[in-house]
Amino acid sequence: MRDEVAWTVEHHGVFQMVYYAEHYGWDPEQRQAFRDHPFYQSCVDFCERWDQSSFDPDYPMHDLDFFAPMVREVFARKAHDQAHVLPGVVVGFRAARPTPSTALPLRPFGLRRICLACFRSATPLPRYASVSRSLSQATA
Numbered sequence: 487m488r489d490e491v492a493w494t495v496e497h498h499g500v501f502q503m504v505y506y507a508e509h510y511g512w513d514p515e516q517r518q519a520f521r522d523h524p525f526y527q528s529c530v531d532f533c534e535r536w537d538q539s540s541f542d543p544d545y546p547m548h549d550l551d552f553f554a555p556m557v558r559e560v561f562a563r564k565a566h567d568q569a570h571v572l573p574g575v576v577v578g579f580r581a582a583r584p585t586p587s588t589a590l591p592l593r594p595f596g597l598r599r600i601c602l603a604c605f606r607s608a609t610p611l612p613r614y615a616s617v618s619r620s621l622s623q624a625t626a
Contacts, residue, residue: 487560488572493525494532494579501533524576532579
């Protein structure tokens with residue numbers, strides 16, 4: 487997994503707060519603490535394009551089986567292969583929109599289901615153990 491993706495997964499909870507924190511009396515701009523990080527904008531974009539919009543239960547989505555080949559492809563890679571990790575490289579996250587090759591868009595909620603399924607079975611890296619624990623507890 488790219489460093490950018492791992493950082494985004496680790497920090498997206500703080501970035502997501504911009505959408506709801508004020509309702510709890512919290513600071514919605516806590517993400518500003520990371521504004522100088524090279525992956526800051528990637529996390530902003532992920533939360534806006536994917537994570538925030540994933541809370542709509544009526545949004546059309548693929549079954550988890552649709553994503554199985556993609557998950558297998560990722561887990562078939564050599565672990566920590568620098569060709570995939572791309573340390574310090576900012577690639578960004580594409581917009582969540584339908585593509586001609588799929589009947590439905592690659593739906594954010596579907597992505598969340600993949601992530602949760604992966605964290606259930608994958609051995610977490612120590613660096614991201616707290617994220618893995620949180621996801622495992624949320625899906626148990």
